[in-house]
Amino acid sequence: MTKYRAVIVGAGRMAGTIDDEVLEYDACVLPYSHAAGYAAVPDVELVAFADQNLEKAQSLQQRYGVARAYEDYREMIERERPDIVSITTPATHHCEAVLFAAEHGARAIYCEKALCCSLADADRMTAAVESRNIKFNTGTLRRWAVGMETLRDMVDRGDLGQLQAVVTYSVGGMLHSASHFFDLMLYLAGDPELEWAQGTVTTAGFDPEPERWDADLSGIGQVRFDNGVMCHLLSTGMWCEFAAIGSEGAVQIMNNGVDFALRKRQTAVEGRGYVEYVPTPFPAFQRTSPTVRLIEDLVTALDTDGQTRQGIRRAVKTLEIAFGIIQSDRQSGARVALPLQDREYWMHSH
């Protein structure tokens, strides 16, 4: 039954223990970690972990009953010759690991978000992956959640009329946290191209002068997509709340994707001109693990030699938005055309 051999680079929370942290959290449907996800997909056999801290790799090796543990991920990839490489090290290391995996025979890569720490690195990763036809997805898991897909289908069918705006009410570190939110907004808007960004960095003490920042900067602002949809990045204190607003209706996404409130726009009530938004049932859906759906998508792409549903270029757009907001701030809030010309700016993210 097993067709594909997988290994995991980095043996921390997202590799194999984060499931324990979210047992009581309705927003997370298990399995959540990469290792638990692979264990639930019969087409894949997880064969090894690597971590610079060998004890961590050995601990997950034991927990998941996996054949081998390594201290050096390069040795693991060279010896195991895996089909699928998961990368769950911090974002500062993703570029190095993706390049190494790509250059040493990986056929599919599941890289955690944030994709990496600069657009220049993102470009190097894109070239390495696409030139070898490597199937690629990143851990921005909301695009793999069935509730979000149900909403995206509604948008595609025109159930909300013409989509006009997507809103996130919480931003946070633009690589670590907001890469999730940017990816969701792109997904709900039909994965359009980016036109421009305009925004402000909200991190206290932000110094716009350098080209490298040791903090994962937070920001607010607007992004315009080429299909006319506006994306609003708000900082309201509300965690993981979003909205999709169309000409005929709107959906509020609450509690990190647990609750969806649909309202249909109603006009021309007999003799009166005002507009109301009337609560309407959101379609029923069955929630399943986004991690498993992401892995199954990699498997399907390998089986068919097709494209994954995400791919690396969509992940790069989340970085374009983050660095676009920083560049807008550096230019006193001017609109900045995307994709950015200057791709060397770098910021830290764990």
Ligand SMILES: NC(=O)c1ccc[n+]([C@@H]2O[C@H](COP(=O)([O-])OP(=O)(O)OC[C@H]3O[C@@H](n4cnc5c(N)ncnc54)[C@H](O)[C@@H]3O)[C@@H](O)[C@H]2O)c1
């Ligand atoms: N998709 C999600 O919902 C989600 C949730 C949590 C974390 N993440 C992402 O997963 C990644 C890891 O986060 P985490 O919370 O699991 O961190 P973690 O610190 O628990 O695990 C990272 C592991 O990588 C190892 N490591 C670091 N550099 C290494 C190297 N050069 N070679 C081998 N091993 C190395 C560390 O020793 C550590 O064990 C981050 O990119 C983070 O943003 C994603």
